[in-house]
Amino acid sequence: MKLNVELEENVTRIVSREEGIQIGIYSKTEKPVIKKAGIGILILKDRIENIFRIESGLDIKGKNWDRLILFTVPSSLEMRYVLRGFINAALQNEVKLPRRFKEEPIPSNMQKLITEFVQRQIFIINRFGRDHLLVKAPKRKPAKTQHRWSAAVSVVPFYVETPDSKAEIQWIKRNEMVIRAGATMKKEAPLNKDGSLGFSAKMGQKVRDDHQDAFENYVTKKDITLKSVNEVSLFLYFAGTNSWLKFKDADGKTIDEWTKG
Known part of the structure; x- marks a missing residue:
């Protein structure tokens, strides 16, 4: 997988020309630039607050996020099923989401393409500073028992x-x-x-x-x-x-x- 990456103080832009997609990772101090429809993920203190669909423009108000990830979606994939793919992946990996999110089926003829696309995006963003985002966090090893003489x-x-x-x-x-x-x-x-x-x-x-x-x-x-x-x-x-x-x-x-x- 070949990627072009631009790193700035408050934004990381990742482009895959072979797949025709772009990922933007923004801090709250940087105003997102939306050129194409896609999928957005709002994060607050490393917890996902929202996974949503972007059609045109973006107006996020309030103080309920500190990081935003935007994914463009290839025209060959249907947006609503890509959104569902991200939500399903998070729930299957036991990621804590707001209660309104539920796992929903994706049509069988699109399941493989959607799953592969979503997994590639998750792989990429976890290589750029968002460890364990949308994936199951590794279990912590229990602390070793301490024995004290008296x-x-x-x-x-x-x-x-x-x-x-x-x-x-x-x-x-x-x-x-x-x-x-x-x-x-x-x-x-x-x-x-x-x-x-x-x-x-x-x-x-x-x-x-x-x-x-x-x-x-x-x-x-x-x-x-x-x-x-x-x-x-x-x-x-x-x-x-x-x-x-x-x-x-x-x-x-x-x-x-x-x-x-």
Whole structure:
């Protein structure tokens, strides 16, 4: 797709000569210049206030917009169906529109042409500063859970038991987590399908190598101090699970519940 673009302080003009269309993106300080009939989109604070049809001239009053996008439409396409195509695209992508807008069908013989035209225009405007306009916004990743050490949690013994491991653990200082003597460790590291050691297995083996004098026959002979829940789980059973939910006090309350903040 080849485009000619003119950039000014308050207006961006985009022209596709091969398709015979023009897009104008205006701020409110710039008076729109209308030469052809087309489709307009009014935006206020990144929210669409209106999608409408322009026949001739344009008189937008009031303070309910701060940006305007104007699309010319090829003579081969019927304006009312192009308007419907823009509205349908927004609704299908879960874009919030005023309640008066409803999804309506487009005649089957025009559906493909209208959809392709609308999708091209949406693609173009989202390349010129209007991210996610008329398209579904990406879902935000949930914030990572924060766990906070406290004096109260430092005196609580936690227990973990898996088919291959059993231990008592205490989080005694912010960066010190103790595995009490007598803990049993998983003997064999899990392997990948090709027989190689995975990342967690390699990390777990390294933690074990660093403390090889503290255990014998996969049973700890003395207390071992590590830095985190992750290190403890790597040492005991090569991780592979959410150990914040595995470590529990005598009443079954998880270390996650104790420390999540």
